[in-house]
Amino acid sequence: MSIFTGLYNFVGRECKDAGHVLSVLGAFGWATSSVAQIASLSVNKKITKEEKKFLIQQEIAEGAVNTGLYFAITQLGKNIVTNLADKDKIKFPNSLDSKKINKQNIGILAVVIGSVISCNIVTPILRNVITKRYQEKARKNKIILPQEPVFKPILSSSEIKNTPNAFKPFSTFIASSGLKI
């Protein structure tokens, strides 16, 4: 059996529950996005070893929070509503003819709501907290982490160098460098 047939069979087995697919593939997306960020940081020659150490640690912490919270919140929401539906605690107007479909659709709804709560409320708040913590740690160790390229096209490097310290650490307060895929 080829690797592709193995993959197709695996997907064929797992795809029956659409809510489960949304939850698992969403978490997989977060995890791969973090792995890509870590890989790009580790091959980046423009940053020193010390800076790399801090940035990679930060990216790992953020990746774990993103992936773990997404999976935990979506699975928790889905399990609660499907259990309630199983025990007939949720009354559907058309439950007589389509109980199974209702159960699956309410599972999908729980995952969608869970993903919104996780990605758009809980994760950004925690990410800002993690970023601040790592930047403070870096500052204590006298490591100046690289600036995000927001001002590059407008200010030259000498101008950035002349910027007063109070305005330097933009990345301290700006949300994660990671881009969600």
Place this chain on the structure above:
Amino acid sequence: MPIKPININIGSKGQKIIDLMNGVTPAEQRLILGATALLTQPLIDTVTVDKEHRDISVAKTVAKILVCTATGFLIRFGCIKGVGYGITKGLFQPTGGIQDVAMGEKYASALGTLIATGAMLFTNFLVDAPLTKLLTDKFTKKIRKANSDKIAAKSTPGNVHVDSVAQWQNNLLKFNPAKIQEQGVK
């Protein structure tokens, strides 16, 4: 005191929402996430980021959301459609084949998203990152201009307010002799 048993009555409006969820693909989920992100994330930045950096942080967040949602949706949507088309041509078949249309749709959605995730590992760096940077710069320039206009309106001669980083950066450019020399006196 006896615990009241949970009984949730969905009602006809709730049923309509639940019925809408039938067949929601990861591509559509990404659109929902992007739309709600535009409502919540700039607000979170406003609360958690200090006043000086708030405008720029919001500009970057909005740029990120717009770019990542657009590419995330389009790539997922394209891959799901592509796998769906491939299935009709006998490609991507699991052992035992695909039994019915509903199963085919779920299979295409799952496999298409998996392929899209692989593709997005590259587009994240090749498309999302440069486009986000471009859009952030555009938004930042607009915010700076709006801020300078606001400050200019507030300022009186001899009393110059510098209450944002954008304004400070603008002033730096104005009074930087090297830059003036480089650009020539107009």
